[in-house]
Amino acid sequence: MSAPGVRAGDPGASYDVVVIGAGVQGLSTAYELAKRGVKRIAVLDRSWPGGGASGRNGELIRSIFSSPEWVGLFDLSLRRWHDLSAELEMNVLFSPSGYLVLASTDDQWANCERDHAYHLSEGVDSELLSQADVLKLVPALNRDVVRGGVLQPSGGFAHHDAVNWAYLKAGARRGVEVYCDVTVTGLTTSAGRVTGVRTSRGPIAAGLVLNAAGGHALDVNAWAGITLPMVTSRLEMLVTEPLAPFLRQGLAALALLGYCHQTARGEFVGGTEMHHVDESRSQNSTWDLLADMATKWVTLFPQLSGARLLRHWAGTVTQAADLAPVIGSVPDVDGYLMSCGWVYGFMGAPGASTLLAEEIVTGVPSPILEPFSPRRLVEGRLIAESSLVVPTGEEHP
Amino acid sequence: MSARADRRTIVCPCHDVTLHDLKVCWDRGYTHPETLKRATALFMGPCQGKLCAPALDEFLESVGAAPGPDDSPARPTVRPPLYSVRLGELADPDGETA
Numbered sequence: 001m002s003a004p005g006v007r008a009g010d011p012g013a014s015y016d017v018v019v020i021g022a023g024v025q026g027l028s029t030a031y032e033l034a035k036r037g038v039k040r041i042a043v044l045d046r047s048w049p050g051g052g053a054s055g056r057n058g059e060l061i062r063s064i065f066s067s068p069e070w071v072g073l074f075d076l077s078l079r080r081w082h083d084l085s086a087e088l089e090m091n092v093l094f095s096p097s098g099y100l101v102l103a104s105t106d107d108q109w110a111n112c113e114r115d116h117a118y119h120l121s122e123g124v125d126s127e128l129l130s131q132a133d134v135l136k137l138v139p140a141l142n143r144d145v146v147r148g149g150v151l152q153p154s155g156g157f158a159h160h161d162a163v164n165w166a167y168l169k170a171g172a173r174r175g176v177e178v179y180c181d182v183t184v185t186g187l188t189t190s191a192g193r194v195t196g197v198r199t200s201r202g203p204i205a206a207g208l209v210l211n212a213a214g215g216h217a218l219d220v221n222a223w224a225g226i227t228l229p230m231v232t233s234r235l236e237m238l239v240t241e242p243l244a245p246f247l248r249q250g251l252a253a254l255a256l257l258g259y260c261h262q263t264a265r266g267e268f269v270g271g272t273e274m275h276h277v278d279e280s281r282s283q284n285s286t287w288d289l290l291a292d293m294a295t296k297w298v299t300l301f302p303q304l305s306g307a308r309l310l311r312h313w314a315g316t317v318t319q320a321a322d323l324a325p326v327i328g329s330v331p332d333v334d335g336y337l338m339s340c341g342w343v344y345g346f347m348g349a350p351g352a353s354t355l356l357a358e359e360i361v362t363g364v365p366s367p368i369l370e371p372f373s374p375r376r377l378v379e380g381r382l383i384a385e386s387s388l389v390v391p392t393g394e395e396h397p
Numbered sequence: 398m399s400a401r402a403d404r405r406t407i408v409c410p411c412h413d414v415t416l417h418d419l420k421v422c423w424d425r426g427y428t429h430p431e432t433l434k435r436a437t438a439l440f441m442g443p444c445q446g447k448l449c450a451p452a453l454d455e456f457l458e459s460v461g462a463a464p465g466p467d468d469s470p471a472r473p474t475v476r477p478p479l480y481s482v483r484l485g486e487l488a489d490p491d492g493e494t495a
Contacts (some may be wrong), residue, residue, distance in 0.1 A: 050468060055435070058426035159436040180429075241443050241481065294487035305485030310443060311476040369451045 002180050009017040010201050011179045017360075018197055020184050020220055023054035024160070024349040026180035026212035026340045027167040027178070030090075032357030033308050034174035041176045042206075046183040048206055050164030052214040053345065056315030057285075058259045060250040061347040063065035066115045066127050068271055068384040069324065070214065074344070075124055076368060079153065079350025081255055084350055088156040090157050092168035097248045099155025101387055102134065102146065104255035109147045111254075111386055113165035113169060116150050140246040140301050145255060147307040155249045157261045164282045184213075187223040187336075192337040194224055208360065210337045212352070213279060215316030217340035226330050226376045229321060234280040235271060235390070236289040236314045238248060238297075240307040242266030247301075256296040258337045259389050268307060272296045273391050285314045319343050323384040323392055327352055328359070328373040337373055343390050378383030408452035411442020419456055428462070434473040443481055446473075 002007055006022075016038055019026040022045035030043045045051070063075035080277055085091050103109040111389045112128065119126030129149045135141060137151070168178055171222065186198040196205040209218040215232050248264040260270030290312055298305045318340050324347060326341035339356060342348065355366040371383060403417035414437045427436040430453075439453060440446035454470040465471040 001426050003432045004426035006426065006457050048431050051431060240484065290477075291487060291489050294484045298484050298488040303490065305483065307484050308443065308481040309478060309484055309487065310481055311441070311447065312478070356466050 002170070003168060005165075005168040006049060006178050006180050010197070011044065011177065011182060011204055014040075014196075014205040015042045016206070016207045017042070017049060017210060018204055019043040020197065021045060021052070021212040021214055022049040022166055022168070022180060023052050023212060023214050024050065024167065024346060025342060025353065026210065027164060027171060028349045029210060029339060029356055030169045030176045031171035031174065031358060032353045034176050036361045038361065039175060039358040041171075042204065043171070043176060044182045044184055044197070045178070045180045047155070048180055049168055049178065050161060053315040053317050053342070054214070055160055056076060056313060057160055058238070058261070058269065059157045059346060060099065060150050060162050060252070060259055060261060061094070061157055062101075062250065062252075063113065063124055063389070064099065064101060064119055064150050064152040064155065064386055066118065066387045067383055069383045070385045071119070071124055072368045073120060073266065073351055074348055074371065075122075076355070077348050080350035081158065081347075082179070082302065084163075086160045086165070088166040088170040090160045090162065090169060092166050094158040095152075095156045095264070096154050097156045097250075098137065098235070099152045099250040100134070100138070100149050100252070102141075102149045102251060102253045104145045104147050104253065106147065106255045112148055115387060116229060121148070125152050125337070125387040126140055126156045127286070130264055131366035132237050137218055137351055138247060138249065138251070140148055140303055145253070145300060146325055148296075149247070151161055155250060163346070163349075166285075176369045180191055182385050187220070189224070192332065192334065199226055200305065206335070208335055208337065210339060212339045214340075214342070215318055217318040217338070219396060221338070221340075224330070224333055224336055224393060226333060230318050230326065230377070231279050231324065232279065232281050232318050233338045234278045234316050235310065236283060236285050236293070237269065237271035237311050238251055238290070238293050238312045240304065242386050243268060243307055246303065253300055254387070254389060256299070256300060257389050257391060258293075258296050260297065267310070268297070275391055277391055281316055282373050283314050285312045293336060315343065317345070318341050320382070321379055323388055324383045324385065325352065325372050326374050326377060330374045331364065331378060344388075406455070408451040409437070409439050409442060411444050411448070412438040414439055414449070416452075416456070419453075423460060428455075430471045430473045440473050445479060445481065
């Protein structure tokens with residue numbers, strides 16, 4: 001055991017569903033399947049639950065994106081977030097204290113105006129804020145980098161460890177078997193169908209295998225003979241000492257490729273990206289990103305100049321060129337599903353797992369998930385989403 | 398030690414974590430150094446773990462936890478910096494990272 005709900009001993013020889021990866025996608029999907037009556041589910045992890053990106057992310061939650069695809073999925077997820085603690089019977093420390101997308105340039109402001117109009121047309125919670133509105137809301141911001149913004153009052157952030165543990169325990173109560181320190185080393189296949197997994201504790205047969213392996217997802221795909229245009233990349237974050245409250249909202253700064261919030265304990269937590277994809281599987285943090293983060297956060301909030309940095313860390317994700325998740329079945333590979341390619345996976349997990357489990361149990365494809373299917377990468381259909389603060393590897397302004 | 402004494406024994410002065418907190422989390426199932434860290438907030442305070450590490454070592458030994466690599470004490474991964482440093486000293490507003 002390494003967390004409450006993790007089983008001791010060895011996994012069984014056969015399950016209806018085997019999930020690879022005890023991160024937030026794997027644990028939430030297993031929980032949603034159990035909730036819908038699926039009995040024999042195993043979640044396997046090589047390490048401890050939430051040890052990859054699920055425990056290393058920025059914890060932010062919003063649905064104010066620019067594209068119908070992202071808004072559809074993440075708005076469902078946002079609604080799930082509001083009931084999650086009650087449903088999972090554990091406080092996941094969800095703070096619906098607002099999420100602000102900050103524009104620093106006229107171009108970004110024009111995008112905010114356009115996105116806000118779209119939000120209104122779709123009934124998505126969204127407010128357009130002028131420069132003065134933003135500065136009134138967050139007086140600590142450096143006015144030189146504030147042009148305006150879009151606020152989602154019902155967005156915010158939650159505590160990622162609590163979320164992982166809550167899904168783990170809620171799943172375990174419904175019979176989901178979670179095993180850690182079990183390394184999946186391959187897949188078993190028969191006549192073009194995935195029939196199970198090979199592990200460090202022996203083979204396990206599965207009616208369905210779900211690849212929720214985060215930064216290791218491409219290895220699992222390769223075992224299934226699947227090559228999709230995706231890469232594994234590294235993202236980095238930092239946390240400061242606790243500070244007097246100065247930031248209630250979650251915040252994404254378009255000009256900085258940065259996202260941040262202040263925790264209930266007062267720590268400022270934020271990550272930034274540079275204008276290239278850092279293709280790496282390393283979980284070591286780097287000097288270049290530390291300098292980038294320190295420079296940008298001190299620029300955005302001058303008072304942070306005096307704040308002490310406590311920790312700096314990295315996590316890995318697998319990403320497609322459009323940074324959108326890759327969810328569902330793969331053409332010509334039966335018995336196998338992906339919930340991979342997550343870069344905004346923490347905020348998306350409650351919604352995506354609900355829809356994916358529903359799709360698995362009913363066999364009816366979800367119109368909200370359909371745009372994110374692996375097929376889009378096979379066919380070269382990328383989703384155009386312009387409000388992200390992670391580099392796509394494409395040209396950036 | 399009695400539960401009363403455990404409640405008065407501080408193992409993490411940064412976050413007021415007591416020996417009792419540590420035992421409760423362990424008994425609930427947070428039995429990996431990484432999950433125990435996150436459940437208690439040990440190693441996450443301004444001292445960077447310097448004050449709680451010896452107490453954690455002693456606790457893990459007392460409950461018979463498996464040691465880390467090369468028989469070193471089992472501890473969470475070290476995260477930089479070793480000593481806390483002000484963001485202003487790291488910032489480079491005129492550099493190419495701006």
